[in-house]
Every structure is written in structure tokens, then in C-alpha cells.
Amino acid sequence: MSKSEQKSSSSSNPGEQAASAASAAAGEIIQPAPTPAPTTLTEAIRYYSDPAACVAVIREQRRRGGGEPECPYCHDARRKHYWLANQQRWKCAACRKQFSVKLGTIFEDSAIPLDKWLIAVWMVANCKNGVSSYEIARDIGVTQKSAWFMLHRIRLAMQDDWSGGKLGEVGPGGEPAAPVECDETFIGGKARNMHAKKRKQVSKRRNYGKTIVMGMLERGGKIRTAVVYDRNKQNLHEQVEKHVAVGAEVFTYELISYWVLEEKFAHQVVNHAMRYVEGNVHTNGLENFWSLLKRGLNGTYVAVEPFHLFRYIDEQAFRFNNRKDSDSGRFLKLLKKVAGKRLTWLDVTGRGLETAGGEV
Numbered sequence: 001m002s003k004s005e006q007k008s009s010s011s012s013n014p015g016e017q018a019a020s021a022a023s024a025a026a027g028e029i030i031q032p033a034p035t036p037a038p039t040t041l042t043e044a045i046r047y048y049s050d051p052a053a054c055v056a057v058i059r060e061q062r063r064r065g066g067g068e069p070e071c072p073y074c075h076d077a078r079r080k081h082y083w084l085a086n087q088q089r090w091k092c093a094a095c096r097k098q099f100s101v102k103l104g105t106i107f108e109d110s111a112i113p114l115d116k117w118l119i120a121v122w123m124v125a126n127c128k129n130g131v132s133s134y135e136i137a138r139d140i141g142v143t144q145k146s147a148w149f150m151l152h153r154i155r156l157a158m159q160d161d162w163s164g165g166k167l168g169e170v171g172p173g174g175e176p177a178a179p180v181e182c183d184e185t186f187i188g189g190k191a192r193n194m195h196a197k198k199r200k201q202v203s204k205r206r207n208y209g210k211t212i213v214m215g216m217l218e219r220g221g222k223i224r225t226a227v228v229y230d231r232n233k234q235n236l237h238e239q240v241e242k243h244v245a246v247g248a249e250v251f252t253y254e255l256i257s258y259w260v261l262e263e264k265f266a267h268q269v270v271n272h273a274m275r276y277v278e279g280n281v282h283t284n285g286l287e288n289f290w291s292l293l294k295r296g297l298n299g300t301y302v303a304v305e306p307f308h309l310f311r312y313i314d315e316q317a318f319r320f321n322n323r324k325d326s327d328s329g330r331f332l333k334l335l336k337k338v339a340g341k342r343l344t345w346l347d348v349t350g351r352g353l354e355t356a357g358g359e360v
């Protein structure tokens with residue numbers, strides 16, 4: 001018996017010990033008693049240094065409602081697939097092919113071992129201001145280029161699938177929803193520090209290379225964000241209609257593009273002059289999110305390409321939307337989202353591996 005098994009069996013209750021003794025007598029393989037799930041980064045590093053623990057936690061998060069995940073080959077989701085304990089993989093009940101916990105997830109095709117992946121996932125899920133590829137590279141022992149690519153895959157998993165209805169929806173018991181704050185912010189655009197070629201690219205856009213991000217926040221609840229190319233009426237309305245329930249109370253600034261919102265929403269306009277003293281009508285919740293986002297972008301990330309920006313926003317929005325969870329809760333929620341997502345090097349860079357360099 002290994003050291004860790006001794007430690008874990010000594011902490012289990014006497015009933016379990018008796019049961020494992022009985023199964024040992026019958027010649028069965030004794031599974032170590034489950035140790036408590038990690039709650040801190042240090043505990044997570046220790047816990048997931050065991051490859052079996054890595055497979056177990058991903059398997060558990062990929063099971064849907066107690067069932068097994070969809071087969072990545074034939075997409076059969078109805079039948080119960082077999083779990084081959086010795087091979088640590090599933091066997092499809094329909095097409096009989098085998099698949100590992102990594103297949104069909106952001107971890108697929110990666111040479112980085114799962115323990116390193118899980119620690120990177122933990123770090124990204126829980127670092128409030130974000131974490132750079134340099135930090136990940138140093139902490140888990142991979143190259144910065146690998147860490148940069150891992151980060152992009154993790155951010156893809158963090159993308160919101162916008163399930164769970166619209167913002168500002170009346171509750172099932174008719175309870176009124178919190179107001180929805182809508183506002184935009186400008187990000188980036190330090191054009192004079194850019195390479196000449198890049199500067200030419202961004203200067204073609206409006207707003208002098210700055211990217212406009214629109215945010216909609218149900219007060220005390222979730223945020224949804226969108227990158228918009230222009231603050232015109234059509235763009236902003238499209239987003240509000242997409243994400244906010246009809247009839248919801250919507251707070252915006254005096255921006256003229258929002259003016260016709262009255263037709264569908266209980267629209268209230270924040271008075272600029274009295275921005276912070278307008279009582280209930282303000283967008284301070286959203287301001288907090290923007291400052292969190294910008295702190296992360298300015299402090300942690302060296303430079304953000306405009307076309308990558310939406311992924312950084314997704315990352316910050318994920319942490320914000322799950323801010324009431326514990327570190328381990330957020331980690332497990334993120335792990336639940338790794339399946340069905342694929343991102344190749346070409347997707348991220350538009351270039352081949354040999355010419356690419358990490359920006360962040």
C-alpha cells in the first residue's frame with residue numbers, strides 16, 4: 001500500500017475500512033478512499049499530481065445528469081457507454097469505439113499532461129485579475145508559447161453559452177427582476193506604440209483603433225458582453241433585444257442610440273451631471289466590471305490584439321458571473337465546459353506553428 005493510500009484509509013470511517021478489508025479478502029482491487037477535494041491552489045497541485053485523480057475529476061464533470069457523455073465518434077448520447085476502469089476510458093455502446101476523457105475537449109491533441117492542464121484551469125478560474133502566459137509557463141513548467149495556447153483554449157471553454165434565459169426576466173413566481181444596466185466602454189488603441197503594419201490595420205476602423213465593448217448587467221446577477229463595431233442604434237438595440245427580456249427595467253446613459261428603447265423596455269436614463277447621486281438609476285455595477293476588466297488587461301497582459309479581445313472579456317465575465325462560488329466551485333464549473341470545444345493553433349493565430357509567437 002502506498003503512502004497516500006495509508007493516509008487516506010486512516011482518515012476514512014471504520015465501516016469503510018471493514019468493507020475494504022472484506023473486498024481485499026475477496027481478491028478485489030482496493031480503491032483508495034476519496035480524499036477531500038482540494039480547496040486551494042496548493043491542495044489542487046498536490047491532489048492532481050495523481051493522474052487517476054485528473055481523469056476522475058474530468059470524467060465526473062463530463063457525465064451529464066449521472067449519464068455518460070456523448071460519444072465523440074457517432075454522437076450517440078442515449079445509451080449508457082461503458083467505463084473501462086483499466087484503460088481509464090469510455091467504450092461507446094453504439095459504435096464500440098473507445099474514447100478518453102480528453103477526446104472532444106479543449107485538452108484533445110495536447111501533449112501537455114492533464115495535471116498541468118488542470119492547474120492552469122484552476123489558476124485561470126480563480127485569479128481575479130487574470131493570469132498571463134508567462135506566469136502559467138513558470139508555475140506549471142511549460143514554454144510560454146504552450147501556455148499562451150493553453151490560455152486561449154481555456155478561455156474558449158469560459159465562453160458563455162447564454163443559457164438560462166435573458167437578463168431582467170420576471171421570476172417563475174412573478175417576482176420582479178433587478179434592473180439591467182447597459183453601457184459601453186472603449187478598450188485598447190494605443191496606436192502609436194504599435195508596429196506600423198498593425199497601426200495601418202486598426203486605423204482603418206472607426207474610433208481610432210479602440211474596440212467598443214458593450215455590457216449588459218442584471219444588477220446583482222450576471223453580465224453579458226458583446227464587441228460592437230459602432231455605437232449606432234441598430235447595433236446597440238440588437239444586443240439589448242438579444243440579451244434583455246422585454247419589459248425589463250433598463251438603465252443607460254443619455255446616448256442617443258438608446259432612445260427608442262422605450263418601445264419595449266422600461267428605459268431609464270442616467271443623468272450625466274448627477275451620475276453617482278441618481279438614486280437607483282445608475283450603471284455603477286457595470287463600471288465595476290469595466291474597471292476589473294481594464295485592470296486585468298493593463299496589468300497582466302502585455303498587449304491584446306483587437307481580434308483576441310473578446311476572449312479576455314469572456315474570461316473576466318466567467319469569473320464575474322461565478323463570483324459567488326468558491327475557488328473549487330468555479331474550477332469544477334469551468335471543467336464542465338471543456339467538452340465540445342476545439343481550438344487549433346491556426347484558429348487562434350491564423351498562422352502555422354513555426355511562425356507564431358505569443359503576444360500575451
Ligand SMILES: [Zn+2]
Pocket residue numbers: 071072073074075076092093094095096097
Ligand atoms: Zn459511438
